[in-house]
Amino acid sequence: MKTNNMKTKLVLYLAIGALVLLPSVALVLNDAYGYGGGGGGAILPPTIPVTSPVPPTAPPVVPPTTPTDALTQMTSxxxxxxxxxxxxxxxxxxxxxxxxxxxxxxxxxxxxxxxxxxxxxxxxxxxxxxxxxxxxxxxxxxxxxxxxxxxxxxxxxxxxxxxxxxxxxxxxTSVASEAAAKVAFKKIYKRDASMANANDNAAVTVMAYGLRPTARNLNSERAGIRSFKAIYGFNPTTAANWDIVRAIAYSGAKR
Incomplete structure (x- = not known):
């Protein structure tokens, strides 16, 4: 009689356990396979391949990018x-x-x-x-x-x-302007310019002829103005003064 009672209780406990665990098992399955359900982990949508749109073909615009093309353009x-x-x-x-x-x-x-x-x-x-x-x-x-x-x-x-x-x-070429630029270079950089050095050459050429930068950097120009004033004791006013400022700002020459 006791054995039958124990078997009955065991079956009853197993049945109750199954009922308790069933929702959890279902939730795990839902989360694992992405079937929905409100309370599980994040649901990741299926990955869809994305193809970048191809823009319509337009006539090519060819700027004078090479030195020869650019110089020809300037001559024209x-x-x-x-x-x-x-x-x-x-x-x-x-x-x-x-x-x-x-x-x-x-x-x-x-x-x-x-x-x-x-x-x-x-x-x-x-x-x-x-x-x-x-x-x-x-x-x-x-x-x-x-x-x-x-x-x-x-x-x-x-x-x-x-x-x-x-x-x-x-x-x-202006021999006089280049000579004056070399004098200014020595005053600024405390040494003679080496024309074989690209940065020194650029500084002398900018000071001699006033070459403009292809892209302006106002912070560099402000620093150049401050350096000019510290060296010469006054603010730049003439074309030659501003050419010196540009040389300081853009040439890359160093003391």
């Missing part, structure tokens, strides 16, 4: 500047920029034709100089004048103006 632009070829001229704008910028660059006695060419360049720029503002284009002309002691007049002159605006070495 120089011819256009001398010829005065510009689309959509704006006489009111030209008058405003001549008054505000050009008249401060050209000396008295400059011919009307020369003033007109400079004014149009300052006002409209060229394909490779439109990233500069009108004032900076005027500054490039002023740097040319300071370097060579004359205003640009020929196609070769304007080619060098455009090269300077694009941070390229000009084709014409």
């Amino acid at each position: 632009e120089a011819g256009g500047v001398v010829a005065g070829i510009y689309t959509n001229p704006d006489s009111a704008k030209e008058t405003a920029f001549q008054t505000a910028i050009v008249n401060k660059i050209v000396p008295s006695g400059t011919t009307t034709a020369t003033i007109s060419i400079i004014t149009k360049f300052v006002t409209y720029g060229t394909s490779t100089t439109t990233t500069l503002g009108a004032g900076e284009r005027g500054g490039v002309v002023n740097s040319f004048k300071t370097a060579y002691g004359k205003l640009p007049a020929t196609t070769n002159d304007w080619n060098d103006v455009i090269k300077i605006a694009n941070g390229r070495w000009p084709s014409q």
